[in-house]
Amino acid sequence: MAMAATSRDADVFDEAVRGTCDDASLCKRYAVSIGYWKDPYIEYFVRQPKERKAPEISRGYYARVQGVSQLLTAFLKKTECNCQIINLGAGLDTLFWKLKDENLLPKKYFEVDFPSIATRKIHHIKSKPPLSKPIMESHSGESLLIDAHSLDSSRYAIISADLRELSKLEESLKKCNMDPQLPTLLVAECVLIYMTAEHSSALLRWATSTFPTAMFINYEQVNMADRFGQIMIENLQSRQCNLVGVEVCSSLESQRARFLASGWQTARSVDMMDVYSRLPPADVKRGPGVPRRERAAGAADAPLLPLLGHQGHLRPGSCRHRAVARPLRWSSGHACRPLPRGLCLIQHQPAPPL
């Protein structure tokens, strides 16, 4: 009986974790709809949210999307796209289509998520030509493989897998022609915190032992031990979503330590304040970063600063506390409060330094 209860609890928890992909995509769609950045594809994955999102949320997503995109683009340019990207816990991310439009597709772009998320994504792709056409256009060679749970074209694959089950993950990636010898960029946006420290460390170790040349962009919470972090934990717990990996998110230093202890050779960080401050001033002050409606509402003022101050981003070449973070988990009830987040860029030599 005890075993059955435990496995039921785990199912409920995993379901709550899967629900977070809608949260992220809805916030992104909202921010796109009011002009923070352009993404002509997100509308095919999630409906426009009925309720307004607080300006700090949209601006936080803007900084996250820009921060991750800049790192990712630098990697693609450095490797001249002769590389592969593995997006871990990709949810309904639209990055493949953006890279295709920018003529920046890697040799292959892989996405991994739970089967139910992958199935939903594939359903959208199959039923919406603006999503399927770019995949067909980038495909060459034998016929594209697509079923309810997986998609494999020559440049894009969606893999149903649990990131805690590494041998199955590796087997599925290999079936889709993952090439361990290619420079590899692994991306995790607000994903590792949903796994225990043991599971995330095993995933990171697997990556270093599988890819001789790799980088990792990790965007997630930092400073979770403070009051705001506690509020966030409680809010998610009320949705049955336990942040089981939260112990690693106490600081940028704890984030770095996890990577370094898992075989990664360098790990650096920048906080979201820093990332935000490096965004083009024209965008931040007058351009898409601050839509007119939100400028009029005074959104460019103080609340953002503490918000970003709780987000972190690690990257090679610098090491700062309070680093810029990417994927943010907000609870609507506390949207105006500072949020603990971190973005890390981790390097496994001899990855090309960014």
Ligand SMILES: C[S@@+](CC[C@H](N)C(=O)[O-])C[C@H]1O[C@@H](n2cnc3c(N)ncnc32)[C@H](O)[C@@H]1O
């Ligand atoms: C907060 S969402 C972020 C989605 C996407 N990275 C983004 O930023 O839009 C977290 C995603 O990680 C996925 N995820 C979490 N734990 C996972 C696991 N053990 N295996 C596969 N996917 C997982 C969830 O299903 C969800 O899609």
